[in-house]
Structure formats: structure tokens, C-alpha cells
Amino acid sequence: MEMNVLVVDDDEIIIRSCEAVLSAEGFKVTGVTSSKDAMALIDERVFDLVITDLIMPTIDGFELIKWINENHQYTRVIAMTGYSSKAVLRDAIALDIVDFLPKPFFPHTLTEAVKKAVSTPPKVPMPTQDVETYDKGKLKAILQKYKKRPGALIMVLQEAQELIGYLPASVQKIIAKTMKIPVSEVHAVVSFYSYFTMKPMGKYNVRVCQGTACYVKRADEILAKLKDTMGINEGEITHDSLFSLETVRCIGACGLAPVVLVGTDTFGGVDPTKANEILKDYH
Structure with a gap:
């Protein structure tokens, strides 16, 4: 899947250089010369990664990163600057960036930093x-x-x-x-709250409790059995959109362990070898 990268720098030469290097690696790159323009674009589209200069006029990179952290928490950020003092580095890292690039940098340094950044899970799931x-x-x-x-x-x-x-x-x-x-x-x-979800769900969401009481009673085997039966992994939906599968830390029913929830129905004392049978009546 093509990754979208936004480069923010008041120097257009830096933007063009980043575009040339990253486009050759298969990334879709957009460049802007101000934080204001960057904010407008980030509000309009989903970017997997933002690479921003820190020292810019009007709204600097520090303020842009703070704004991203507040409004678009799923967006990963790499900071870059030609003023890489210890104080600047400390302040940038404090903003929870995924990497820091002192200028000037080599093309391979940029490529490695970007590939590492996009392989890091975002703090919040990407919008779909x-x-x-x-x-x-x-x-x-x-x-x-x-x-x-x-x-x-x-x-x-x-x-x-x-x-x-x-x-x-x-x-x-x-x-x-x-x-x-x-x-x-x-x-x-x-x-x-386990009731809420940030991912699309099937008609029946199957939740396998992985709390201590359930785990010691072979909840991991139940999960494996359900994965095999449905042909999906955690966080996925079956092809017919009938079932989705996830694990939860605890559902507060330890006396019924091991527990599986199918939609709003609760199944206690589930036999790991017959866990797939609880799905047979759902259509």
C-alpha cells in the first residue's frame, strides 16, 4: 500500500530533495512551505508521516507538532533542523516524535528514517x-x-x-x-472501555477474554481454535462480514472462565476443543 508523506519546510530545495529521494522509494510525497498550509492539508487528508522543519517563520515546527499531537494523534512525525543543539533535540523528543534528522542529511539517512517511522504503529489507529x-x-x-x-x-x-x-x-x-x-x-x-472499538466490526463481534482467570483455563487455545474456524486473525473481519475477532483484558466474569462473547451473548466454561461450536447458530 502506498504511504503518504508530507514534507514541511520553508526551504523549497529541501522539499524537492525529499520528494526526489522518497518518491524513488515508492512513497507518495507532498510538500508545503508553511505550517499553516500543512495544517490545512492534514485536516483534509490522511498522512502516514509528516516530516517537518523545526525553525520556520510564523508557526514553527514545534507548534505544528503540538497541533498534530492534539488533533491527529495517528500521524507519525519526524523532526528535522539545521540547528541541532542539545536543547532543540531535547524539546523535539519531548513532543513524542518518532525520529530526529539533523541537517544536512544523506539520502540513505532520510530513507532509513522514513522506513523505520512508517513501520512504527501509530498511537491511534489510522482513519479508514x-x-x-x-x-x-x-x-x-x-x-x-x-x-x-x-x-x-x-x-x-x-x-x-x-x-x-x-x-x-x-x-x-x-x-x-x-x-x-x-x-x-x-x-x-x-x-x-472494551465496549468501544476503533475498528470496523462484523455483524457479530467475537471477543475472547484473556484475563488471568481465563488464560489459565486455556483461553489461548480457544483463541487459536476460533482463528482457525473463522480464517482470520485478531482485529480482522470474515469475508462475509459476519464475524470479527478480538481479545479483551477482562470482562468481569471470572467465575465463568474461560469466557467468550459473541455480540451481546456470553459463553462461559468454554471447552477449547469445541470453541468453534458456539458460532454455528449465528447467521
């Missing part, structure tokens, strides 16, 4: 292209209903997930903006 299929009017109605109610975030997330099926990063951003709370707070709630 099918997000646009949901009814934006209905999402807006949900947000209007709750936006003035303190502490209503979980209710908003529940209704949004019921509408869309999952909570991708782009929807989390819309919710955060409307509710006037940080994106990081929305993401923290979505990540904490």
Missing part, C-alpha cells in the same frame, strides 16, 4: 476510508443533543458507535471539537 458512509446529519443530531450536558461523553460515544458501528479517529476528533474537550480525553475513554 469507509468512514464517509455514515449519516453525518444523525451524528450532528447526537452531538447537539448532548453538547451542553456535563459528563455526557460516554453517552455520545455509545450513540455514535451505534450509528457508525465503530469510533474511528476522525469521528473522535469531531466529537472532541463539538464537546469542547481534548481529543486525547476522547481517545482515553474509547481505549479504556
